[in-house]
Amino acid sequence: MLEIADITMRFGGLVAVDRASLHVEKGSITGLIGPNGAGKTTLFGVIAGFLKPTQGRVIWQSQDITDLKPHQRAELGIARTFQIVQPFQGLNVLENITVGAYLRHHRAQDAIEKARAVAIRVGLEKDIDLPASSLTVAGRKRLELARALATEPKLLLLDEVLAGLNPSEIRDIIPVIRAIRDDGVTILMIEHVMQAVMNLCEQVYVLAQGQMIAHGTPASVCNDPAVIEAYLGKGAAARMAQTGGAHA
Numbered sequence: 455m456l457e458i459a460d461i462t463m464r465f466g467g468l469v470a471v472d473r474a475s476l477h478v479e480k481g482s483i484t485g486l487i488g489p490n491g492a493g494k495t496t497l498f499g500v501i502a503g504f505l506k507p508t509q510g511r512v513i514w515q516s517q518d519i520t521d522l523k524p525h526q527r528a529e530l531g532i533a534r535t536f537q538i539v540q541p542f543q544g545l546n547v548l549e550n551i552t553v554g555a556y557l558r559h560h561r562a563q564d565a566i567e568k569a570r571a572v573a574i575r576v577g578l579e580k581d582i583d584l585p586a587s588s589l590t591v592a593g594r595k596r597l598e599l600a601r602a603l604a605t606e607p608k609l610l611l612l613d614e615v616l617a618g619l620n621p622s623e624i625r626d627i628i629p630v631i632r633a634i635r636d637d638g639v640t641i642l643m644i645e646h647v648m649q650a651v652m653n654l655c656e657q658v659y660v661l662a663q664g665q666m667i668a669h670g671t672p673a674s675v676c677n678d679p680a681v682i683e684a685y686l687g688k689g690a691a692a693r694m695a696q697t698g699g700a701h702a
């Protein structure tokens with residue numbers, strides 16, 4: 455469904471993404487993990503069209519979309535959430551979701567109806583009349599998910615939608631994400647919460663210092679020495695092997 459080929463993104467002298475490639479299978483939940491500053495959010499910016507890559511192509515269902523604007527990609531069915539959640543503070547929850555729904559519904563009544571259905575799907579139905587600014591972190595994360603879903607995407611890019619949630623909030627939202635996929639939306643998710651990655655993702659890509667250093671099943675990437683070193687430092691994999699993993 456989505457192929458990114460040899461993407462490089464430079465900001466002045468800094469190479470944030472360095473010849474990275476990935477492939478997202480239709481109907482899958484694919485994970486993108488990696489240490490802080492690895493370039494994950496930058497890569498989402500390139501896929502959604504907010505950033506023009508220095509090099510490389512973004513291919514969507516066999517079409518080269520590298521030069522399309524973000525709104526054109528949204529129309530094709532690519533939606534993203536933002537790591538830093540910024541709802542329209544002056545609007546209530548339903549109105550915030552309705553903004554997304556206007557992409558495919560031009561009559562207000564249709565857009566509002568769509569937004570209501572999405573609110574129910576993400577578990578915000580009780581909160582639709584509340585100002586967005588009054589939501590808890592967990593509520594704001596659900597709202598971010600809802601705003602993207604309201605555009606009726608084929609591919610949903612989730613940038614750390616679980617960050618800042620407590621373990622019980624994480625447990626509650628995992629089935630919501632799985633249900634979205636089961637309804638036919640392909641998902642590419644950036645996530646630091648490994649419990650969620652292990653639970654949800656069929657394939658995981660690992661980005662470190664801009665480079666794609668590994669991909670495979672969650673279990674295989676977690677045991678990959680290159681991945682362990684990227685997170686824990688040089689020599690960590692060897693130390694873990696010596697100590698049986700307990701004291702690395």
Ligand SMILES: Nc1ncnc2c1ncn2[C@@H]1O[C@H](COP(=O)(O)OP(=O)(O)OP(=O)(O)O)[C@@H](O)[C@H]1O
Pocket residue numbers: 465468470488489490491492493494495496497537
């Ligand atoms: N617009 C920008 N201008 C300059 N540098 C940027 C810009 N956006 C990101 N960077 C830099 O690019 C690198 C990658 O950042 P990015 O936000 O993509 O990482 P990330 O993997 O999403 O990290 P995190 O896990 O902390 O969210 C960092 O060094 C960051 O400071």
Ligand SMILES: [Mg+2]
Pocket residue numbers: 494495496537
């Ligand atoms: Mg990020």
